[in-house]
Amino acid sequence: MVKCINFTASRDWCLSRSFGSAGLKSTTTTLHDGDTSIHCWIPKTYKPNKPNLILVHGIGANAKWQWDPIISRVTPLYNVYVPDLLFYGDSYTTRMDRTEQFQAECVMRALERVGLTGKFNLVGLSYGGFVGYSMAVQFPEVVERMVIIGSGVTLDSDIDVEEGLFSANNIKDAANILLAQTPEKTRELLKISFYKPLNPKLAPSCLIKDFIEVSLIIYSSYI
Incomplete structure (x- = not known):
């Protein structure tokens, strides 16, 4: 039986091109003495006059797959940051912590490492809503507004x-x-x-x- 073309890999490559065309670039940040690595799409050029927006994806696929439908619409309005949560894309950890609190802490530290300063708006989709909610609890001084979509936080x-x-x-x-x-x-x-x-x-x-x-x-x- 002839195996189908690797649609997933091909689609992932196309999405990377789409994010690049929207003005974002790929970056990877190492945390916890090398135990943890967070991949994140960040602005190629930071615009101080624009607000910051964090898009946190849910379970099922990496950030590109879930946010591509809107990425070209939000990048003209915000400095957009799109992290891959742990075990998605190129983000991983050798630590045993699997809580959304740990995910939130890792995302926040990675954003700080790539130079994000000041307050930001956050959108969390599905499981990303749990992580975003935890970010707001842990770091209330920087989460200005938050939108939770399709997430059973209660x-x-x-x-x-x-x-x-x-x-x-x-x-x-x-x-x-x-x-x-x-x-x-x-x-x-x-x-x-x-x-x-x-x-x-x-x-x-x-x-x-x-x-x-x-x-x-x-x-x-x-x-």
């Missing part, structure tokens, strides 16, 4: 999982769908994730498997 695991959008007895059952490992589970996730989703059958299984393979590397590192 989630009640006993009630919201059992009475949510899909049937699940516990967090583990929910993870089987939210962290889909087969094309079938991925299509199920697409159906419940969008109000008017495209027909998931239009996505060939080989392309879905290619994306899952990349995602599993992320998930296994995070767990």
Whole structure:
């Protein structure tokens, strides 16, 4: 059987070009005596007259995949910083801490290292909302405004999982769908994730498997 082209790698390359065209550049910052590395897209040219904006992505893909649809619209208005959270893109740590508090601290220290000063606005998407919320708690003096999108920061695991959008007895059952490992589970996730989703059958299984393979590397590192 002929294997499909590596769509994930090709798409990732295109997104890097898109971010570069929007006026951002790739940078990597080392923290904790070399134990931690945070990759972040930062402005090629910092404009002191513009406000600062941090975009924090969620679970499922690195920052480029989730923020590309709006990146060219916000860069003319803000000094935009787009970090990859730990275990996404080129961000990683050898430390065992897996909390959003640790993620928040690492993002903040990396932003300081690349020269960000003063207050900033922050948008957190899904899991990025948890990290952004933690950043606001830990560093209230610099987080001026915050927008949280699709993030259950007030989630009640006993009630919201059992009475949510899909049937699940516990967090583990929910993870089987939210962290889909087969094309079938991925299509199920697409159906419940969008109000008017495209027909998931239009996505060939080989392309879905290619994306899952990349995602599993992320998930296994995070767990």
